[in-house]
Amino acid sequence: MSTRLNVLDHAMVPDHQIMTKEELTGLLSLYKITSDQLPRIYHDDPAVKTIGAKPGDVIRIIRTSHTAGRAESYRLVIKRPKK
Amino acid sequence: MPSPKRIGKIEFGLLSPKEIRTMSVRKIIWADTYDDDGFPYPQGLMDLNLGVIDPGLRCKTCDQKASECPGHFGHIELAKPVIHVGYTRLIRKLLRVTCRSCSRLLLSPEEIEKVIGTEDDLTGEVLSEKDIKKERVCPHCGEQQLKINFEKPTTFSEILIEDGKKVEHKLTPADIRARLEKIPDEDLKHLGINPDVARPEWTVLTVLPVPPVTMRPSIILENGQRSEDDLTHKLVDIIRINQRFKENQDAGAPQLIIEDLWELLQYHVTTYLDNEVAGCPPARHRSGRPLKTLSQRLKGKDGRFRGSLSGKRVNFSARTVISPDPNLSVIEVGIPLAVANEMSIPVQVTPYNIEELKQMALNGPVRTTLTQPCGANYVIRPDKRRLRLAEGNLETVAEQLEPGWTVERQIRDGDIVLFNRQPSLHRMSIMAHRVKVMDGRTFRLNPAVCPPYNADFDGDEMNLHIPQTEEARAEAAILVAVEENILSPRFGGPIIGGIHDHISGIFLLTNQMRWFTKSEALYLLKNIAMEQLPEPGMEKDGVPMWSNKQVFSTILPKELNMVFKASSCQNCETCRKELCERDAYVRIFDGELESGTIDKKAIGAFDGQIVHRIIRQYGMKRAADFIDDITHLAIRSIMLDGFSFGIDDEDLSRTEYGQIDEVLSNAVLDVQRRINIYEDGQLEPMPGRTPDETLEMQIMQVLGKARDRTGEIAGRHLGLGNSAVVMAVSGARGSMLNLTQMAGCVGQQSVRGERIMRGYDERTLPHFKKGDRGSDAHGFIKHSYKGGLNPTEFFFHAIGGREGLVDTAVRTSQSGYLQRRMINALQDLKVAYDGTVRTTGGRIIQFRYGEDGTDPMKSSFGDPVDVKGIVESILKEEV
DSSP states (O other): OOOOOOGGGSTTSOEEEEOOHHHHHHHHHHHTOOGGGSOEEETTOHHHHHHTOOTTOEEEEEEEETTTEEEEEEEEEEOOOOO | OOOOOOOOOOOOOOOOHHHHHHHOSOBOOOOOOBOTTSOBOTTSTTOGGGOOOSTTOOOTTTOOOTTTOOOOOEEEEEEEEEEOGGGHHHHHHHHHHBOTTTOOBSSOHHHHHHHHEETTEEOOOOOOGGGSOTTOBOTTTOOBOOEEEEETTTEEEEEEEETTEEEEEEEOHHHHHHHHHHSOHHHHHHTTOOTTTOOGGGGEEEEEEEOOGGGSOOEEOTTSOEEOOHHHHHHHHHHHHHHHHHHHHHTTOOHHHHHHHHHHHHHHHHHHHOTTOTTSOOOBOTTSOBOOOHHHHHSSTTSIIIIIISOOOOSSEEEEEEEEOTTSOTTEEEEEHHHHHHOEEEEEOOTTTHHHHHHHHHHOSOOOSTTSOOOEEEEEOTTSOEEEOOTTTHHHHHHHOOBTBEEEEEOOTTOEEEEEOSSOOSGGGEEEEEEEEESSSSEEEOGGGHHHHTOOSSSOEEEEEOOOSHHHHHHIIIIIBGGGOSEETTTTEESOOBOTHHHHHHHHHHSSOOEEOHHHHHHHTTTSOOSSOOOOSEEETTEEEEEHHHHHHTTSOTTOOEEEEOTTOOOOSSOOGGGOTTOOEEEEETTEEEEOOOOHHHHBTTTOHHHHHHHHHHOHHHHHHHHHHHHHHHHHHHHHHOOOOOGGGGOOOHHHHHHHHHHHHHHHHHHHHHHHHHHTTOOOOOTTSOHHHHHHHHHHHHHHHHHHHHHHHHHHHSOTTSHHHHHHHHTSSOOHHHHIIIIIOOEEOEETTEEOOOSBTTBSSTTSOTTOOOTGGGTEEOSOTTTOOOHHHHHHHHHHHHHHHHHHHHHHHHHHHHHHHHHHHHTTOEEOTTSOEEOTTOOEEESSGGGTOOOTTTSBTTBSSOHHHHHHHHHOSOO
16 A cells, blocks of 8 residues: 555645647637746646656646636646756 | 847846946045035045036036036045945855865865755755854865854954963954955855855955945035035045045054054944944934935835835825715815815817916916816916916916917816825725815815725825826726726625715614605705605695605615615514514615615615615616715705714613623622632533633633623613614614623623733732632623723723734734735736736736636626526515
8 A cells, every 4th residue: 555645636636637739739829828928837746746747748727716616727837946 | 119128137246346446437535525615626525527416517527517417436445445334244154164274165075065966966055154064174274263253243253262261363354355355266156156246355345436426416505505415424534534544554553553443444434335234333413313324325115215216206186184075976075275276287278178278367376266267377388388377477378378388277176186095905095086176174075985995084184186188087087986986896895885874864764664744855855866756655634744765765766676684684583574673674676665774784885785786787877876865865864863872872770780780790600600610620621621721711601691691681771762772783883792881891801812811920910819710800891881990990991902902003014014015916917808817928827817707896796697686686576
């Protein structure tokens, strides 16, 4: 039995998914942005590590929202910068 | 316009002595400023090469006039180096991490690698003082290291141990500089210093830049005397000491004198840079005022950043005390004639308005009565020359007016102005009102707009701004107007509505059933724009009568349908609806109030359900009119019967006083009984609590219940005939608790939610026995405010009251700072047309504003759609 905690199983951690190339181009053209205008997330974020996303990937995060019921958000994985 | 540029990087460095000399246009050696003819000494502090401030002279460096020359730096060669106070921390760190003999880092390459990482995997960390062990041996030259002591403001010394005694050996700035000079560039990089722009020895000054005269201008007083700037004064001191120092040095003065002079020079340079350094007496003016030197110019509220760059002053604004005027509309603001005469709006002369403007110019700047038409203060010719209108030139100027000129006319009724009260915490703190010129010296406003400004009339002052262009006026009218800001984006409900007397008045009018004769009805409706009275509700002895609900219904829109519960609703288990004995079931059917009392829930600021419904159904303008009608009707209603409160309104009858005494003495006995149980060790503690805590909780509970019981007893006696009850029930002001405390019993005073425990050893006051746990020994006040407190009760009351005061003081300062930081972080975000929230750089913060894209101001208390309200208004039934 593994004692490691899978953060994705925690009730308060929303669903994280790695987006495919096609999904990403669709997203970028929908908002008319380049990927560096997306919100960011560090590569060593526990959820990012768990789903195995690498810097440069874009993650879709699906949350339950107080206001909207369900809300999608997207984040670009970047390497944690040196201090 | 220049295109926007992206900032690649910002470099922070120090000025090297070489740079200081290069940028200097003149070496300054004389401490004097002007000679007897008032001409600057060459090489003095006001040397003409440093820029000019006197009109007529030309700068010797750039040959420009006083207004154009930006000023140029000079320099002073210091006799000996001195430490820059701003960098003492850095110097201390560098002295402690480097060797006293070879100035290399006191770490071996392996130890450095441990902290900053290997070449290709840097941790991004830099070395700090903590990484070096105390008093070790240099790994490079084997020298034993000594402890470096730093004494504020600028003294460094080494601690030697001689014969088992500690001996302090002072380091001169020259010694320090010599050590810093030897630190290799490579080692500096590990410490987070870029040696190309900031060699550490540059923190010890050998040459001092002299700022241009333009940033330290001298002013000429009325008596013709010159008064120099504080910086100049300080520079004079520095040069004087510096010269003396040099002379003594050249004459070979004894070491003791040299050291004294050196310290004096250090003091002057230190206070020149910062006159508020710890451990250093501030340099003072002859009058005793501390000098404002370099650091003081930048720091603090009135410093360069907060005072000059972020904060500015504006023209076309006015400020005075505010006072209420219930006869004004909420969209109006009363302005004193004196203010209206002083303030102006520029109007372009066109063929269409030339006659009107000529008349204004003729009227001139003097307007003595409200009935007089407005005049004008200035006219501006097409060549931008301003002509002041005065008694003598009115006719000539008016005659000259033609298209292309501009007339600055005075403020008159109907002009749109911005009205503001600090602190401007939300958008409703600035709203646009219509002007109403009035007598008196205060700004007047309808009390219904007090909640958004958070204003009252205990001496509050407010600001007024006059928009000067058509665009500004259009924006004010469309975006900032009061009618556009009735809804608060904070909670999606109306923030403007009836307050205090409006609620009491409308409650008195609409509660239960009442009938008015025609003259009474017309008295009430005098200020309401209404074409005719409705059909009378009944006839009594042949006299037509109108009900109070009919009178109220005249101000409702005709198609309004609502059902809700008033503030006075007690949430009974089974609602008796229309038959409610408190008349708290409000039902409006096709614009007729069928049943229920109108109070805070219906028309109050923050709650106003009817106001909210009207905004959703008819728009903001209609709601503003409704609020005006409400305030007018309520004021007439409260005046019909009159409304007052006095000390005898807190009187109860003998039976009530007997009951209250009984309840309280029973409670005191109960407390004593529980204390006895506790002291016998028989008290069963509650889960998770000590017996001590359990007892405290029980006592608080018993006494709290007793206080409430006295309130009920008092409430039984005081009915709706009592003004305080009317105010509490309608929600206008105060609560039944306040009434309880006035008539029944003030109750337990607390500090941090517990009974008062502080004071002397095991007792709060010397009036009590040690260890007394009784109710009166720990702040229970069994008297009422009306009955009067005894001395110990009064003291406990003061303790409890002080806690409240401290809490508010702390909370305001903390939340103010919190808000400041939040606004700084959020100020440039905006909702783009595609619904995303973005920064100015186009970076996305939220993919949809608030995740649901709802404008909170247009929401119904947070919900995008007010389903219940819509259904109810269509079905005309409660759902």
